[in-house]
Amino acid sequence: MTYKQIKWTILFIPTITVGLWEYVRHQFLLPYISMDLGNWLTPLIVYLVSVTLLNKLFHMLERIRRELEQERTAKFALEARENLAKELHDGIAQSLFLLSVKIDRLEKSDEQQSQLQEIYNIRKTVHEVNRYVRQAISNLRYEDTAVKLMNLNEALDVEVQKIAKEVYVDIDVFWELQDEMLTPKEKVELLACIREAVLNIEKHANASKGWVQGEGDKQNWRVTIKDNGQGFEGNPFQLTDRYGLNIMKERAEEMNWELKLIRDNHHTHIMISKRENEVGCEVNHKMNI
Known part of the structure; x- marks a missing residue:
């Protein structure tokens, strides 16, 4: 049953129960049950229905509500991860790529030999950080759903x-x-x-x-x-x-x-x-x- 169906069922069951009891009581049980006893039996029957059937429906309602909350939380977390991945891609990753291009140009300059070791160290650091950033972007976008699937x-x-x-x-x-x-x-x-x-x-x-x-x-x-x-x-x-x-x-x-x-x-x-x-x-x- 859906969340909406359970709510309407909880609302209607007490009403239907009382209506059926009163109909049976007045049509078939008046010779056997006094008016005072019938009045006492009405809330007792509603209570018994509530602690049996309605109690199960309330548990189902709570379970569905928890699942909806978990899905909503997971959706918010996934959206936050996607936004963070976009920021990483648009900011850090693009800047690293631009820095890598500039280093390529520097390597081709006339003073390449004197700066070769320094260029190598910078290029190596940029290459490694760029790889880590791209891996982080990939993990942020796909890790949560991939682990579940x-x-x-x-x-x-x-x-x-x-x-x-x-x-x-x-x-x-x-x-x-x-x-x-x-x-x-x-x-x-x-x-x-x-x-x-x-x-x-x-x-x-x-x-x-x-x-x-x-x-x-x-x-x-x-x-x-x-x-x-x-x-x-x-x-x-x-x-x-x-x-x-x-x-x-x-x-x-x-x-x-x-x-x-x-x-x-x-x-x-x-x-x-x-x-x-x-x-x-x-x-x-x-x-x-």
Whole structure:
């Protein structure tokens, strides 16, 4: 029953009860029940109906009212999150983008060499803050409804699928790593690393195909991002313009994960893994001969 129907039912039941009782009493029970006894029985019958049928209806009314209040509160919270996300996007994110453009111009100036290290530090900071802001915007807009709609075991898989669809390269996802095997902090950092690796496939690899695979358990797991692109020379982590890779490396070091970047069999592999008794971050480099 709806909220309105319950209210009208509560209003009508006592009236109908008294009307039916009085009709039965005067038509059929007058020879057996005196007028005084009938007058005493009328409020008693109304009371019995109230504590049985009406009491249940009042509980239903309270439950519906609580649900409406919860929906209203959730709606207000969602609107507030959406407004905050819009403010972040229109304010901080746009300002960071403009600052990034100015740094690009500064890098091309005649005094580039003397200011290169300072430019690199500024660019790295801007790149990282911009990534955090965009992730905050995404979480503000979608996290609340996504958590309600998705099964917890599917949440991480769905997020990886979404990342794969953000780029124009065809990315296949093979995901067996269950959501409960990672802490909330690990999920955030791992998804950030996967997003950076996938974006690198689109921006730098000139690849036509990519793969993302996650497997393992809570103590030992591995995530591999692979592509068939042009590969790399030397150690890309030492290049000053690879801000995303260096941020990925720092994330892995902070989480005590092992990070490997390998070129093998005409494919580039970025492997992020966790081993129960291993700490630190290792970068291995192999060239396919």
